[in-house]
Amino acid sequence: MDLFEKFVANPGPLGQWADTGYGYFYFPKLEGPISDKMVFKGKKCIVWSLNNYLGLANHPEVRKVDEEAARDWGLASPMGARMMSGQTVYHEQLEHELAKFEHKEAAYVLNYGYMGMVSIIDSLLDRHDAVVYDSEAHACILDGLRLHMGKRFVYPHNDMDAFEKEMERAKKLTDQTGGGILVITEGVYGMAGDQGKLKEILSFRNKYDFRLLVDDAHGFGTMGKTGAGTSEEQGVMDGVDLYFGTFAKAMAGIGAFVAGEKRVIKSLTFKMRSQIFAKSLPMPMVIGALKRLELIQTHPEIKDNLWKIVHAMQSGLKAEGFNIGNTNSPVTPVYLEGGIPEATQIIYDMRQNYGVFCSMVIYPVVPRNVIMLRIIPTAGHTLEDVKYTIDSFAEIRKNLDAGKYSSGKVPQVADIF
Numbered sequence: 001m002d003l004f005e006k007f008v009a010n011p012g013p014l015g016q017w018a019d020t021g022y023g024y025f026y027f028p029k030l031e032g033p034i035s036d037k038m039v040f041k042g043k044k045c046i047v048w049s050l051n052n053y054l055g056l057a058n059h060p061e062v063r064k065v066d067e068e069a070a071r072d073w074g075l076a077s078p079m080g081a082r083m084m085s086g087q088t089v090y091h092e093q094l095e096h097e098l099a100k101f102e103h104k105e106a107a108y109v110l111n112y113g114y115m116g117m118v119s120i121i122d123s124l125l126d127r128h129d130a131v132v133y134d135s136e137a138h139a140c141i142l143d144g145l146r147l148h149m150g151k152r153f154v155y156p157h158n159d160m161d162a163f164e165k166e167m168e169r170a171k172k173l174t175d176q177t178g179g180g181i182l183v184i185t186e187g188v189y190g191m192a193g194d195q196g197k198l199k200e201i202l203s204f205r206n207k208y209d210f211r212l213l214v215d216d217a218h219g220f221g222t223m224g225k226t227g228a229g230t231s232e233e234q235g236v237m238d239g240v241d242l243y244f245g246t247f248a249k250a251m252a253g254i255g256a257f258v259a260g261e262k263r264v265i266k267s268l269t270f271k272m273r274s275q276i277f278a279k280s281l282p283m284p285m286v287i288g289a290l291k292r293l294e295l296i297q298t299h300p301e302i303k304d305n306l307w308k309i310v311h312a313m314q315s316g317l318k319a320e321g322f323n324i325g326n327t328n329s330p331v332t333p334v335y336l337e338g339g340i341p342e343a344t345q346i347i348y349d350m351r352q353n354y355g356v357f358c359s360m361v362i363y364p365v366v367p368r369n370v371i372m373l374r375i376i377p378t379a380g381h382t383l384e385d386v387k388y389t390i391d392s393f394a395e396i397r398k399n400l401d402a403g404k405y406s407s408g409k410v411p412q413v414a415d416i417f
């Protein structure tokens with residue numbers, strides 16, 4: 001069998017729709033500067049798909065620092081991996097500021113959150129250890145776990161009874177192997193917007209010996225009084241042993257970090273293979289991250305603006321009778337009933353006729369016959385954007401109930417354009 005023949009014959013769960021939706025439902029090209037309104041297929045749309053939570057992507061001070069750093073350093077600097085030749089005072093300064101912000105002894109900057117998380121997990125565990133994790137963990141956590149040679153115990157999403165059962169099993173095992181237990185949860189679950197149960201997990205501390213790693217990709221900068229994240233929101237900053245945040249969302253950049261005890265961070269820097277064997281984060285990203293972090297700390301009104309939009313959107317949708325699930329973060333899912341034909345026709349109608357661009361989530365991420373439209377409010381949106389979008393959603397639902405999207409056909413992008 002030819003490897004490529006076999007490879008392309010199985011398109012995978014996402015690739016099966018590639019020809020139907022390429023450039024429209026998949027890989028859509030949003031044009032123009034990042035803002036609340038961008039152009040899609042020649043039409044101006046209100047965009048609710050960008051994790052630019054704090055609207056920092058085009059903040060004038062951010063743009064200025066990004067441009068100056070690119071001019072002063074170029075994109076190449078520093079050359080080489082941190083350990084060999086890519087260490088700079090700016091990387092160290094950023095780590096110092098991040099550790100302070102997260103009330104941790106130390107932090108380490110990671111090139112990409114995804115690769116960083118894979119290596120944090122890989123570094124921490126050996127075959128004697130057990131890991132207990134949430135069933136809705138992000139792909140980067142699952143990929144880190146793929147490297148784990150020991151046992152993993154998964155509990156259904158945020159189910160604390162099941163969590164305890166898995167902890168018992170993990171404890172029994174590690175009592176025999178002499179290993180330790182790592183618990184992994186997300187701070188905010190990026191699809192449905194509900195928070196991980198950090199506080200409840202930590203209440204098991206007196207019963208089980210474990211370390212807690214929190215992936216707070218969506219909570220860093222958005223949650224908690226100062227924006228330090230979901231651990232701050234839930235009042236458990238001290239209990240979280242390793243706090244992970246990315247720069248790719250609220251910070252509108254690239255890169256990530258992990259923060260915790262000094263001795264652990266130091267050991268991680270000598271063990272995380274995706275960081276040791278990869279080039280250092282370029283200077284403009286590091287200097288730009290310093291500026292973004294400074295703005296988060298000195299301009300709390302930016303986060304307040306985000307939450308003003310979040311509250312308007314979530315209360316407005318609820319008042320219109322929409323089901324937005326259990327979100328308690330900015331991530332706002334809207335649940336409707338229907339299959340893939342309805343979902344694609346709704347998205348098409350919303351983008352082409354209403355000028356509203358949001359992402360759709362379908363089976364297998366959500367159950368069959370459930371359509372999740374996912375809205376990411378940002379500080380850059382306006383209350384008019386919110387009102388227009390809720391009105392559009394109300395009309396879309398009316399159309400759905402009237403059977404407008406029930407032809408059973410999936411719009412073929414090739415036919416549309």
Ligand SMILES: Cc1ncc(COP(=O)(O)O)c(C=O)c1O
Nearest residue numbers: 112113114138190217246248256
């Ligand atoms: C929960 C979670 N963890 C990690 C990542 C990866 O972060 P990065 O984009 O920095 O690689 C993401 C990004 O989608 C995420 O949502």
